[in-house]
Amino acid sequence: MAKNKTAITPTREQDYPEWYQQVVKAADLAENSPVRGCMVIKPWGYGIWENMQRDLDKMFKDTGHENAYFPLFIPKSFLEKEAEHVEGFAKECAVVTHHRLEPGPDGGLVPAGKLEEPLIVRPTSEMIIGSMFAKWVQSYRDLPLKINQWANVVRWELRTRLFLRTAEFLWQEGHTAHATKEEALEETRLMLDVYADFAENFMAMPVIKGEKTEGERFPGAEMTLSIEAMMQDRKALQAGTSHFLGQNFAKAQEISFQDSEGGESHAWTTSWGVSTRLVGALIMTHSDDDGLVLPPKLAPKHVVIIPVLKGDDTEQKVLDYCESLRSEIRELQYAGRPIECWIDKRDVRGKKWDHVKKGVPIRLEVGPRDIENDGVFMARRDQPKASGVSRSELLETLPDVLQQMQDGLFERALQMQKDNTKEFDNLDDFKKYFEGDKPSGFALCHFTDVPEMEEILKPLKVTPRCIPLADNDTPGKCIFTGADTNKRAIFAKAY
Amino acid sequence: MAKNKTAITPTREQDYPEWYQQVVKAADLAENSPVRGCMVIKPWGYGIWENMQRDLDKMFKDTGHENAYFPLFIPKSFLEKEAEHVEGFAKECAVVTHHRLEPGPDGGLVPAGKLEEPLIVRPTSEMIIGSMFAKWVQSYRDLPLKINQWANVVRWELRTRLFLRTAEFLWQEGHTAHATKEEALEETRLMLDVYADFAENFMAMPVIKGEKTEGERFPGAEMTLSIEAMMQDRKALQAGTSHFLGQNFAKAQEISFQDSEGGESHAWTTSWGVSTRLVGALIMTHSDDDGLVLPPKLAPKHVVIIPVLKGDDTEQKVLDYCESLRSEIRELQYAGRPIECWIDKRDVRGKKWDHVKKGVPIRLEVGPRDIENDGVFMARRDQPKASGVSRSELLETLPDVLQQMQDGLFERALQMQKDNTKEFDNLDDFKKYFEGDKPSGFALCHFTDVPEMEEILKPLKVTPRCIPLADNDTPGKCIFTGADTNKRAIFAKAY
Ligand SMILES: [Zn+2]
Numbered sequence: 001m002a003k004n005k006t007a008i009t010p011t012r013e014q015d016y017p018e019w020y021q022q023v024v025k026a027a028d029l030a031e032n033s034p035v036r037g038c039m040v041i042k043p044w045g046y047g048i049w050e051n052m053q054r055d056l057d058k059m060f061k062d063t064g065h066e067n068a069y070f071p072l073f074i075p076k077s078f079l080e081k082e083a084e085h086v087e088g089f090a091k092e093c094a095v096v097t098h099h100r101l102e103p104g105p106d107g108g109l110v111p112a113g114k115l116e117e118p119l120i121v122r123p124t125s126e127m128i129i130g131s132m133f134a135k136w137v138q139s140y141r142d143l144p145l146k147i148n149q150w151a152n153v154v155r156w157e158l159r160t161r162l163f164l165r166t167a168e169f170l171w172q173e174g175h176t177a178h179a180t181k182e183e184a185l186e187e188t189r190l191m192l193d194v195y196a197d198f199a200e201n202f203m204a205m206p207v208i209k210g211e212k213t214e215g216e217r218f219p220g221a222e223m224t225l226s227i228e229a230m231m232q233d234r235k236a237l238q239a240g241t242s243h244f245l246g247q248n249f250a251k252a253q254e255i256s257f258q259d260s261e262g263g264e265s266h267a268w269t270t271s272w273g274v275s276t277r278l279v280g281a282l283i284m285t286h287s288d289d290d291g292l293v294l295p296p297k298l299a300p301k302h303v304v305i306i307p308v309l310k311g312d313d314t315e316q317k318v319l320d321y322c323e324s325l326r327s328e329i330r331e332l333q334y335a336g337r338p339i340e341c342w343i344d345k346r347d348v349r350g351k352k353w354d355h356v357k358k359g360v361p362i363r364l365e366v367g368p369r370d371i372e373n374d375g376v377f378m379a380r381r382d383q384p385k386a387s388g389v390s391r392s393e394l395l396e397t398l399p400d401v402l403q404q405m406q407d408g409l410f411e412r413a414l415q416m417q418k419d420n421t422k423e424f425d426n427l428d429d430f431k432k433y434f435e436g437d438k439p440s441g442f443a444l445c446h447f448t449d450v451p452e453m454e455e456i457l458k459p460l461k462v463t464p465r466c467i468p469l470a471d472n473d474t475p476g477k478c479i480f481t482g483a484d485t486n487k488r489a490i491f492a493k494a495y
Numbered sequence: 496m497a498k499n500k501t502a503i504t505p506t507r508e509q510d511y512p513e514w515y516q517q518v519v520k521a522a523d524l525a526e527n528s529p530v531r532g533c534m535v536i537k538p539w540g541y542g543i544w545e546n547m548q549r550d551l552d553k554m555f556k557d558t559g560h561e562n563a564y565f566p567l568f569i570p571k572s573f574l575e576k577e578a579e580h581v582e583g584f585a586k587e588c589a590v591v592t593h594h595r596l597e598p599g600p601d602g603g604l605v606p607a608g609k610l611e612e613p614l615i616v617r618p619t620s621e622m623i624i625g626s627m628f629a630k631w632v633q634s635y636r637d638l639p640l641k642i643n644q645w646a647n648v649v650r651w652e653l654r655t656r657l658f659l660r661t662a663e664f665l666w667q668e669g670h671t672a673h674a675t676k677e678e679a680l681e682e683t684r685l686m687l688d689v690y691a692d693f694a695e696n697f698m699a700m701p702v703i704k705g706e707k708t709e710g711e712r713f714p715g716a717e718m719t720l721s722i723e724a725m726m727q728d729r730k731a732l733q734a735g736t737s738h739f740l741g742q743n744f745a746k747a748q749e750i751s752f753q754d755s756e757g758g759e760s761h762a763w764t765t766s767w768g769v770s771t772r773l774v775g776a777l778i779m780t781h782s783d784d785d786g787l788v789l790p791p792k793l794a795p796k797h798v799v800i801i802p803v804l805k806g807d808d809t810e811q812k813v814l815d816y817c818e819s820l821r822s823e824i825r826e827l828q829y830a831g832r833p834i835e836c837w838i839d840k841r842d843v844r845g846k847k848w849d850h851v852k853k854g855v856p857i858r859l860e861v862g863p864r865d866i867e868n869d870g871v872f873m874a875r876r877d878q879p880k881a882s883g884v885s886r887s888e889l890l891e892t893l894p895d896v897l898q899q900m901q902d903g904l905f906e907r908a909l910q911m912q913k914d915n916t917k918e919f920d921n922l923d924d925f926k927k928y929f930e931g932d933k934p935s936g937f938a939l940c941h942f943t944d945v946p947e948m949e950e951i952l953k954p955l956k957v958t959p960r961c962i963p964l965a966d967n968d969t970p971g972k973c974i975f976t977g978a979d980t981n982k983r984a985i986f987a988k989a990y
């Protein structure tokens with residue numbers, strides 16, 4: 001590719017949303033399916049999700065959670081039980097009304113066997129899991145109950161974008177029940193910490209941990225915590241949420257227990273989740289105008305070896321060299337697992353750019369000349385220049401190089417977040433910051449959670465993202481009303 | 496528990512189907528949900544499935560397959576494309592007809608937003624995956640395409656049994672496309688071998704690899720291979736299938752490619768799957784009248800340590816001893832992973848029997864007296880007697896003991912299968928073997944695949960399970976018609 005020419009058209013600057021779609025396509029991560037709003041996650045994209053699952057799952061288990069599986073369907077009557085929850089989730093969902101197809105008059109198939117009660121394809125599982133918790137919890141000895149589920153969910157969406165917003169998506173949902181309010185609050189915070197740890201140390205994506213304002217809470221929750229990340233177009237993306245549900249769901253579903261003194265209490269519940277949306281966040285945080293850039297910890301494969309075949313008698317020698325190099329690389333460990341390495345022997349043009357666009361962290365090229373020097377030609381996805389390196393040095397430094405890349409991606413993203421977070425005490429400046437369609441960033445402002453705020457924010461297409469946990473007691477005046485307040489929130493345009 | 500009394504009532508001999516339900520319940524594996532036909536898989540049951548997934552997934556990847564994810568929904572028109580497939584799958588399925596719930600006249604919610612085309616919740620994904628393959632395959636260079644999906648599927652079932660037959664179940668479905676018939680046939684056989692390897696070496700469940708007769712084939716397949724296992728009631732259970740689909744699906748979906756000479760051909764496809772049904776098979780193969788028995792390779796946890804607490808000043812010493820023992824055990828490896836061990840400190844009665852019923856392979860009890868001797872009291876789930884063992888011996892032999900248990904379970908099951916497989920050349924003996932409801936077994940007989948066979952088998956409730964691959968050329972006479980034939984099949988009552 002010639003200088004100044006990029007592998008992805010348009011560039012981020014030219015058209016960010018379209019750039020995103022083109023990166024997803026060029027890296028062969030996913031595509032739209034014939035089913036409206038549902039995506040197909042292709043092997044390279046699914047490989048990223050599998051790595052996310054593996055690392056998150058370990059963190060959930062290390063914090064005392066167990067996996068289980070609950071039904072895909074929820075009886076309609078269950079959704080009618082918790083008023084706010086219905087309001088939030090019952091609107092756009094897939095409704096199963098029949099359980100059979102029969103031959104129709106014109107040779108096709110028609111729905112038959114009407115169900116007595118329609119079933120909803122789960123948009124989230126609070127209600128169905130809660131109904132089981134009600135059976136399982138009798139005594140304080142049965143608590144806490146700490147369950148996680150990996151599953152698919154469906155929310156009928158009109159405007160979809162691969163990974164970011166799809167009708168069906170994959171996620172995990174944690175559901176826990178506790179004997180006391182304090183314990184449930186602790187769990188809610190603990191799981192937010194787990195998400196933040198994962199985002200920063202695995203995704204190399206800096207996040208702000210905070211509490212949602214009332215208008216942005218999960219339907220039925222008393223408190224919603226979230227992690228918010230800044231994408232390269234400076235918009236916010238909510239990357240994970242952890243909800244303290246109080247006793248609301250426990251009361252709607254009769255999750256109650258006999259405490260140690262023999263009294264009867266309702267349990268305190270939480271729920272928390274992250275989804276394949278994280279893959280979208282990962283893409284938008286690190287990728288560049290040549291395609292996907294992956295933090296090594298989540299790359300499905302770390303290293304590709306490209307044999308440079310000249311069509312002469314050196315070919316077998318080059319291939320043998322590649323094979324032995326691969327064996328040695330696979331014996332190395334990075335971040336607790338073997339370094340994944342494969343040899344791309346395909347006889348196709350533009351191979352090198354395939355790997356650039358897919359974000360393979362390290363590309364090694366091996367030709368007859370390199371072998372003579374017992375070395376390889378090495379390119380890092382995060383650096384523009386490639387260079388020769390001896391085999392011994394490569395093997396010695398590879399795990400460190402991967403960690404350098406991981407750290408470098410995080411630092412770069414953190415710098416970007418810092419550079420684009422501004423404090424405002426003046427409403428006019430705040431409005432100017434967000435006006436129009438140009439990239440803005442995060443605004444940190446004192447505020448009070450009042451209706452006026454919504455009215456000012458709406459035309460700006462800005463929402464309060466969260467009240468940062470790390471910043472909860474700085475006196476000042478609400479930017480919207482001038483009232484005294486100790487609370488500040490992050491405001492931004494968001495995905 | 497007193498002698499001659501069992502932890503599970505009824506026993507296998509008294510009422511096998513009810514024994515099965517009671518084992519599932521006592522081991523806390525799964526239970527029915529409020530949604531008709533859908534089960535809840537509880538942590539101990541899901542832990543077994545997770546282990547199955549981990550080992551199978553590795554085998555799929557080692558044989559060159561990649562994971563991906565396809566939509567939950569299938570447009571109705573897709574199911575109408577392959578005639579035999581429709582016939583087989585379109586009958587009992589969950590049909591989504593609406594995409595919204597709206598407040599109804601009586602305060603409840605009613606389905607709204609009728610879909611132009613109904614969507615079917617996937618009963619299997621040949622049609623939706625095939626439609627993507629049609630896009631992805633253009634040239635012979637795009638082949639083979641070897642994809643696997645881990646997913647939930649739904650088949651509306653009237654009579655359900657936990658794990659064995661449920662409306663929703665979890666499974667994996669492999670889908671591959673090849674340039675030649677030979678390659679597709681090879682894949683079909685390879686994946687059957689993978690399943691047999693998994694069944695025998697991980698589940699400790701001996702299986703017979705064979706080909707299905709025409710009447711038992713997958714709808715739309717040209718050849719279905721299966722592995723068949725014998726349960727302890729001597730019924731057969733089909734534990735995995737691998738289908739050679741010929742060009743049937745490729746033609747219905749236009750999966751075609753340009754070959755190396757520039758000509759246009761249809762691809763040859765295969766599909767293969769195993770499901771949470773395997774958990775049912777595992778239970779029925781090994782468990783006894785005291786509950787679940789697990790092959791150590793698939794046990795969610797291998798060892799439980801029970802501190803014997805006397806309520807005096809020895810308690811802390813006992814707990815410390817247990818902690819240090821656990822640390823040492825977790826450093827040991829069995830079958831390529833750390834030995835999973837936990838300490839059950841609960842203050843409840845009947846703890847020991849909990850672990851027996853759940854099939855924990857090794858139970859260790861540690862009291863003050865044991866510590867003095869630097870030993871533990873050890874019980875193996877596969878042996879009636881427990882005995883003292885020194886700490887050093889325990890740590891030295893634990894991985895071997897687990898492997899002995901694994902091997903022992905396989906040997907016992909294999910003996911049972913051999914003892915209950917009989918050859919028949921006489922139809923009267925064959926009929927007598929299967930008459931009534933008493934346990935029968937497998938019958939190996941010469942046969943020809945003719946309509947008369949079905950008529951004779953139906954009243955006996957017997958089906959041809961498979962034509963064993965290992966036995967495909969022994970001359971003889973068809974037991975049903977007397978015609979000369981070289982083929983033999985296994986006949987049995989089946990799940
Ligand atoms: Zn301020």
Ligand SMILES: [Zn+2]
Binds near residue numbers: 919920940971972
């Ligand atoms: Zn014979």
